[in-house]
Amino acid sequence: MAKAEHTADAFEAALTLGDVKGRSPWEDAWHRLLKNRAAVTAAIVMAVMIVAVVVGPWLSPWDMDYTDWDHTASPPSWANGHWFGTDAVGRDILVRTLQGGRISLLVGLVATLVSLVIGVTYGAVAGFYGGAADRLMMRAVDIIYALPFMFFVILLMVVFGRHIILIFVAVGAVNWLDMARIVRGQTLSLKRMEFVEAARACGVQGPDIIRRHIIPNLLGVVMVYVTLTIPQVILVESFLSFLGLGVQEPMSSWGGLVADGAQDMETAPWTLVFPAFFLVVTLYCFNFIGDGLRDALDPKDRL
């Protein structure tokens, strides 16, 4: 997706001169991050959100698939116990929103991890070994990059049916390209550093150098990337849900709930407003945290 590449390029630009040198870059970064009140606020909101989403469904008096026939399409009401109202078959929107959050966050997290593992390995190997291997691997990335990504995800869902694992894999497997590019760029500059040269001089093997010296130093980039990829993945999932290719009922995701709610926005606005609010706040927070991290790890941008 286009958004993904934007972050990729931005990072590449921003982080080539990044945090890898300096005396205690992590401490500096941490202090800078704490001073960024927007990012800190976003992080707190996000933490509350995660707790609510994880714990909430257990505390709710309603099951996510319970149909309350006496209160179908009920507006938010204190009296009947449906604080966020109910949907067309009488299911509680509050518990469904929380449950949907679990799925959305899970999809965001797992798919990002998938792309992380593939991308870091691929990028680090390509960058570290360089030469013909690098050229070949990067040519492959270029080629895959030109494939219309969304079409693939749609095809995957159509071909193999909608399974949540598949959503992870589909989205993650396409997103790794960005990670691979960023990591490769970073590795290229890292491998010219003294400590890598030193390790090599001591006879440490290539894979060990990658594992012990390169990957740990990529952590900064990777963290920024992860926080900014999660919201993209959540958006992609919601897009799939809109096309009717989301997770199976009675489960739902924020995207699925929003897509359903958008159809009834005039007659039952609460079915749209609450899940949409959760979704947007979450994406918003992730983007802020990501921006904050990037600023913190890249002092040049703080001019």
Added chain:
Amino acid sequence: MSAETGVMRHAGRRLLGLVPTLLILITIVFFMMRVAPGGPFDAEKALPPDIQANLEARYHLDEPLIQQYFRYLGQVLRFDFGPSFQYRDWTVNELIAQGFPVSLTIGGLALVLSLLVGVSVGVLAALRQNRPTDYTVMGFAMLGISIPNFVVAPVLILLLAVYAGWLPAGGWEGGWTRLVLPVITLALPVIAYIARLTRGSMIEVLHSNFIRAARAKGLPGRQVIFGYALKPALLPVVSWLGPAAAGLVTGSVVVERIFAIPGLGSYFVQGALNRDYTLVMGVVVFYGFLIIVLNFIVDLLYVWMNPRVRYGEG
């Protein structure tokens, strides 16, 4: 080597990449479609086996898969995407010829709009860095990125078409007014991205030595910004344009559906759902080709704007 030849070599490689990219694309999509359960002629009333066989023979679906694959490759070389299985009165070439101008109009206008608005807003925010204007603009940009367009679109339709009655609610035929809402919907997230990109790089450029020098020489602010700062500040935007154009494809699937616009994105989704093998292949190949060419153009544009660029590293 000189910058020029490096650039040309890079651009050349892009174009050469066309062949393997399309080959991979065709191969993956071809076999994925065939693995999918169900066939193009399945219907609720199952066809008698003889008739089913007749149909399959007519479209060469009775041949061994690998033979069909090579037949298809041969067809693509002749730019013949074959007949559509779902829209049986039309060939895929004809369908693309009908759908592409639609997608191009919407996508192209959205891109132009995004550039105009995104860049101006981004520059504005950069110049007012850390002031209320900046916060407002960037806050809304973040919102533009965070709200899915299938929420934005119905809201726009309700407000501007149904309640206010200023614009049509959808459909394609009948005047430029039908373009307004889809183009805005499609452009919103792109505007947001471009604004963020522009702001970031503009701030960076404004703090660079050569701009400081220009200011120190006493050049007027406007001249410094538009004469010197804007061009380098736009470089990240330009390099993002290739993928952005591809991203408009994605957005268009949603927008076409909500606004009932007969573009290529909706062909693809319908084709995939109905196992219209040829239509899906045709659209994918066409888009793959388009994305590669767009990237090539963006490369050239990038070089034109920044002759110092070097390829082959980082």
Added chain:
Amino acid sequence: MSVRYFAFVLTCVLLAGCGRDEAPGPRARDAVHRQQPVELRMVDGRPAPEVLAGEQVLHRDNGNEPQTLDPHLAQGVPAANILRDLFEGLTAEAPDGAIIPGAAARWNISHDGRVYTFHLRRDGRWSNGDPVTAVDFVEGFRRSADPATASHYAHVLRPIAGATAVLAGAASPDTLGVVALDDYSLQITLVDPTPYFLGLLSHASTYPVHRASVATHGPRYPRPGNLVSNGAFVLTDWQVRSRIELARNPHYHGVDEVILDRVVYYPYEDSGAAVKQYRAGQLHWTWEVPANHFDWLREDYPDELVVSPWLGSYFLGYNLGREPFQHSPELRRALVLAVDRGILTDKVTRFGERPTFNLVPPGIGEYEPPAPEWASWTQQQREEEARRLYEAAGYGPDQPLRIQLRYNTSQNHKKVALAVASMWKQVLGVHTELINEEWKVFLQNRQQRVLTQVFRAGWIGDYADPFTFLEMFRTGHGQNDYGYSDSLYDSLLAQAASERIPARRRRLMVEAERVLLEDQPIIPLYTYVTRRLVDPHLRGWASNVMDHHYSRHMFLLKSEPRP
């Protein structure tokens, strides 16, 4: 970066979310407060010219893009709607669905009900001026039945003598029992007396063919400029997935009675989007309206919301070839009884669908579907019986039934599946896994009968006769995705097929349906309705169970002048 920046926009989101007021109905906010039409005045059975709108162009939402406009290849409702305007069969339908003469001015039926002789209109013309002759019809029937054409709907020709052999490729299309006696007389011989046969003759697969155009244009025949048709309209423009435009056919024999100048069909799949276009004044007729919108549509568009019974049944099917349902009629019956159809139609489907325990929907002539005894029970009695049967089948709280319910992607199917699963859980404690599949996957799984347990089914009748519903359950029928096979049922249907006396034929079919319901291969839920918005300016149409609406009967009134 500042927290203000963050807080400000967050507040905007909140305000945008909460700022909605729900007081006025949607209609009150619509910009297009459509004017009321003038009162209709008829002169000599036709609307008086002074009440007609100046622009007679009908904008009609058709629900989807037709796959083809070749009448003999067409399948699906969108194509059928357009083809009814483009072509004319031997018979046609009045606005209320009654069979009226079409290309045939009159016909005789032999005493044994097996030989139909049609006398064609002498003034029938193709849209290029050529006369419509009996041979055009004969060739049309043959083209339709020819396996080389590969028509999806040729099976409706099966009542015709020789059709089964031709369809199977065992005989040449020339052997079909359709012959031209002369230029304007046509004789059709049937295998069995088929009381619904005249109704079939308005179906697209029986339309005549203009052979010269097909020969000239081949696969490009169904296109604007190439398509020569004999109906009230001709195809003038076709933008795929955008619009299909028809104009009045100047050669049509009844052209003087056709008032609309043009008809534009739109293929809008998203009914929500179509309703918005209707409200913005871009459509006169929507294909349907979203189910969740019933309340406000009824309130805000009482005169424009048209809901009427449709010849269709919505039911769930069991796979009888697989446990747990194969050998357990008790269990099948328990699940049938545990569904509260009142709640389903009142709270879920909402549009006045009728709860049913039958397969055949009401509204087919004098057919009186058999009523199972539980149809008259209270829901409480049904649930008690359901629990009893459920336990008798060996299930209970400690050992709950676990099943999969499959449905194809659709908002309505999803809601029905959710509701039914929830009722089974609440009444019996059944654990139902919902599996949503997209159409092609769903079809394949249903037809293979390997994975399915309970699945979404249902049927809209092809013609107004119980047979269109009953025949699906015949042993080995192409649509028998249930694996139902009962020799008594099969023999009752066979007897009904050859029975000439209508009352006896009906009794045989009622008996067959009773057998079917006793065996319970399906869970009947409700009978369909059509639901759409129709502009009050549009007249000349009426609701009918087949939901066939010929544009040639329709016309647009002009608006009442503004006060």
